[in-house]
Amino acid sequence: MTAAAPSPSAGTPDNGAPSVAVIGGGQLARMMAQAAVALGVPLRLLAEGPGVSAAQVVADTTVGDYTDLETLRTVAEGCSVVTFDHEHVPTAHLHALSEEGHACRPGPGALVHAQDKAVMRARLTELGVPCPRHAVVHDAEDVARFAESVGGFPVVLKTTRGGYDGKGVWVVGSAAESGDPLAVAAAKGVQILAEEKVDFRRELSALVARSPSGQVAAYPVVESVQQHGICWEVVAPAPDLDPELSVQAQQIAMTVAGELDVTGILAVELFETRDGRVLVNELAMRPHNTGHWSMDGAVTGQFENHLRAVLDLPLGSPQARAPWTVMVNILGGDHGELSRDLYAGYRHVLARDPQLKVHLYGKDVKPGRKVGHVTAYGDDLDEVRERALHAAAWFRGDLGDESE
């Protein structure tokens, strides 16, 4: 690890491989690093602090602030491509880097649609992509007017920037309840987007990798099960999905990727409505939790395809290797010392299921925090789900001796 200069252990070998700068040291960067090992592509990491998830496994790590342009420049220098673990790098800095000749992938023109929900809704509507009805609101009267236009309360209010994993999202039952969200937005200097509360059957995710040359690889559409606003379980492919809706979801993802000039992974989170439509909920322009199943369940995992895409290499097959793959997040439990010792969970989990794949992120365990995920695959969905859910529950400490 170094303050600024690249580590002497991470010299580019004499085999032509370019270096990739990754901004952000979370688990997505960690899993990119794993894919980069196989590809023989050197990574340079900008991490938020020493010892964060990806910094543990990337030799060429700089600790610094991604909101500081000079730091970004230093890390980008000498790398062929700059890509991201998260969407929080200031848009202005991305423009500056791009203008100075650094290939940011995705670029700022694309990334703003994953950073600002109002910009995203406006653009998708322009493209004819089906979305929930929406409006930017400035006060309680706007909220009341919007509610009336969509058939009444409840409606959903979201900050246009900065929300994730259920943060910055409110469901309000009256105009009066919009006070808090409006105050939060005002304090943060962002706007509030109002959206109809969609009567959805379930949530889907359509993931594609797209390269600067325009090649696209579309992963099977998956079902994503949320718990308290956090992605919890993903089933690939989405069970009993109408083939037409599946194609439509993939087409939406390809359209969005192409029209917005996304490079790398684009995840389109969708609502499947009870009346048989798909509506875009959110966009993410990076490897996504709903694509983790692909590491063990697809021919080419999303992290490998993200790197291949940002490097403009031909993309790998996104097809599934088994009829069913289920990914379940390991969330930190609230059982004190026992929950913290994830490693101890291996003794039971691995012995019970020799086919299970486990990914731990090297994070300190805190209640509700994503600290890893498990993946099971096979021919029988019920059995595959049971295996993955059991393992994740065990790691969380919900099934251990202390509950007996």
Add this chain to the structure above:
Amino acid sequence: MTAAAPSPSAGTPDNGAPSVAVIGGGQLARMMAQAAVALGVPLRLLAEGPGVSAAQVVADTTVGDYTDLETLRTVAEGCSVVTFDHEHVPTAHLHALSEEGHACRPGPGALVHAQDKAVMRARLTELGVPCPRHAVVHDAEDVARFAESVGGFPVVLKTTRGGYDGKGVWVVGSAAESGDPLAVAAAKGVQILAEEKVDFRRELSALVARSPSGQVAAYPVVESVQQHGICWEVVAPAPDLDPELSVQAQQIAMTVAGELDVTGILAVELFETRDGRVLVNELAMRPHNTGHWSMDGAVTGQFENHLRAVLDLPLGSPQARAPWTVMVNILGGDHGELSRDLYAGYRHVLARDPQLKVHLYGKDVKPGRKVGHVTAYGDDLDEVRERALHAAAWFRGDLGDESE
């Protein structure tokens, strides 16, 4: 990278995971590191030099000399387990580390059988494991006497220690030809082992992972095709192998692993004779080239199972995920500049075959050097072989534009 102290980027997270010290910075350590990322197990590497294959991808790397006991102690300190990228750590040092309480896996009592061919042959013979006929020889007369006992020349001479990838092995047609090998051995202070030249149909490899608790996972027996003494192509499972011979090969590997108390991966390289027997050729006590197919072709790759084994965690399923998997090594070509740019090979190789898996080791390309491997899998062996062989040949530069 540090001279002695662990890197600040590689602190053990508060989730109970122990650290593993890996001695040696080649591609085997590199691929162990990749598996360790998923398991959430911190690695500490002792590398031969800055920028070697594994040092590029392990944050907590110490550069030093593995023949220096003090360096080994420093690296082992604070790690739960010490394991190895190669078999060249002096046996005396391993005994010293073990006596000081460091868990060396495999331990020196096992590892000596992979370090010294005379010790290995004596022990396997004692265990009733089928081997080629053999004798330690001291001079040309011994060689002549041995040749007579096995039906005449040619016979094979091997240095008892220090040989690999065809180095330290000679096929001699007369006692007179044994002068060079005997001189080499004398100069190195090692002995010469004479072995009958086995009339073999092909070479097989039986790989097992074994934990200190005694759990064993046996991989399917594979066929290994050598070229100039270097493993070149591996087909999993070995085509048309008599099921009885397959079981026998797996039993030999399990017997050897158990009796020699091997921990981690044991690879038993075997001759399949034309008269339908299997004879042990070599032992390796580490992840092995004949097991690389398992990374993409088995439920649990050999590198993950090696780590699980040395940590005494329950082992993962070694079963194949596809009917056929073929691994072909990428050897450095001799086409000058073109051969050196492995990365340029991606444009063709990945576009031609979106299902191919490529592993590049971050090594400088030199003619004949192992610099990566490719893996293809599928239902049709001929097609799978063609895909893997084509890709490796392309990377080597044998099929590019310059040959037209």
